[in-house]
Amino acid sequence: MTRRLAEALIARPSVTPRDAGCIDLIRERLDALGFASEIIDSGPDSFRVRNLWSKRTTSRTDTAPEAIKTIVFAGHTDVVPTGPLAQWTSDPFLPTERDGKLYGRGASDMKTSIAAFVVAAEQFLAARPDAPLNIALLLTSDEEGPALDGTVVVCEALKARGETLDYCIVGEPTSVQRTGDMIKNGRRGTLSGRLAVRGIQGHIAYPHLARNPVHELAPALAELVAIEWDRGNAFFPPTSWQVSNIHGGTGASNIIPGEVVVDFNFRFCTESTPESLRQRVEAVLQKHGLDHELAWTLGGRPFLTPPGTLVEAVRAAIRAETGLETELSTTGGTSDGRFIAQLCPQVVELGPPNASIHKIDEHIALADIEPLTRIYRRVLENLCPA
Known part of the structure; x- marks a missing residue:
């Protein structure tokens, strides 16, 4: 029964990067089914970090190898x-039933999915x-x-040895009101930058002896804010550029700062690439003649699975089980699907x-x-009709 396994997983206090025995528990169940399991520790x-790759290869010999999917x-x-x-109303690592719900950290994100x-x-x-x-x-x-040191490490190992994967379901909590009312068939990419613009520090009463980097940055910042990076597409909203932090000055009110640092982030769709976004930002900075340094961090590229074999198999499964016509969505943050x-x-x-993920009293409806x-x-x- 899924609930019992979910409760056993919730009872293990596996706060990142601890696994707290969850993978060993799952491995035992899979080994009994004939899966071949590998533990890949990293970090x-x-x-x-503990990672598990476990695979059961079909024993069928009457099907062409290329027709067998993974x-x-x-x-x-x-x-x-x-x-x-x-x-917390109850111990977060003591799975507790209350008012038709199962409470505990990980109940929705995502130990119940793993049990399922x-x-x-x-x-x-x-x-x-x-x-x-x-x-x-x-x-x-x-x-x-x-x-x-997680999924990305396993994916690199699989890629290095030529492992072929055809379909993947990630058990992230994607639904809104009822299980199956929304699935994610893609996610936006994330690209962050830290921009340092240099000036010359000086006394605020003698601006001719200094150079204020905040003032120099302002026109370029306004231009970046106004850019239409792309228009999105049928599956993604337009790419968004947002400033998250601006740091400058010494804290004193009579000093022109010598440097200002801006943190920003792109959440970008498949209409843009990390390379094109970097080039456009650099072009604006060069246009305004800024003395600057810019460090980039690519958190993940966007991915998209258009309607096809997997999406239709999932849609049909949801419809048969719940009667719902699921909504396809690419909203939200990143997931390991990007790897x-x-x-x-x-x-x-x-x-x-x-609705309750990452919150106090996280829960899932029974x-x-x-x-x-x-x-x-x-x-x-x-995916495997008779």
Whole structure:
């Protein structure tokens, strides 16, 4: 039963980067199904991350190898910190039923999804042990943190050895009111920059002896704010450029600063590339003759899975289980789907409602748990018809 496994996972205090035994628990269940599991640890001792790659290869020999597809269920065992324990109605790592809901850190994000992955695979393979479909799980304990030693490390290893992935379902909590009412078929990319504009520090009463970098930056900043980077497309809103922080000055009111530092971020769609955005920003800075340094950090490229085999299999599974016509969306922040999409052409995110994620008293409605399992199982059936 999915609920029991979800509760066992919630009871493990796996705050990033700790896995707290979650992966070992999942591995035991998968090994019993004939999965071959690999533990891939990564990161320094002070931030050791545990990753799992587990795959069951079909034993069918009457199907052409190129016709046998691989589907991956991907997720994270780590959770965000609890916040003030006194504000929780019940212990965040003691799964508790109350008013038709299951409470605990990770209940929605995303230990119930992981439990549903496993139970769906168990049910599917019990009915069709020789199904011509390879099934894999990719789990990490570093998604809520810096995400430097988690899914990206596993994907690099898989890519290096030529592993082929066809479909991926990431168990992120994508739904709004009911499980299945919204899925993510893509995500925007994220590109951050830190711009330092240099001037000459001086006494504010003698501006002719100084050069104020804030004043010099202002026209360029106004131009950057006004740029239409792209117009988006049928799946994505237009690319957004936003300033998050501006730092300048010494704190004294009579000193012209010698430098101003601006942090900014692009959330960009598939109509733009990191390269094109960098070039356009640099062109504006050069146009205004700024003495500057600019450091870039690419957090992830955008990915998009248009309606096709996986999207239709997921839509049909949701419709059959819930009667809902799911909404396709690319809104929200980033996910590990950005790494998997680099070697898997079709990636969809599907999970329970997300209203309580990262909050005090995180929870999932009991009525959402088993339908989620059945949707995952139906997806397997739809991708592997009899």
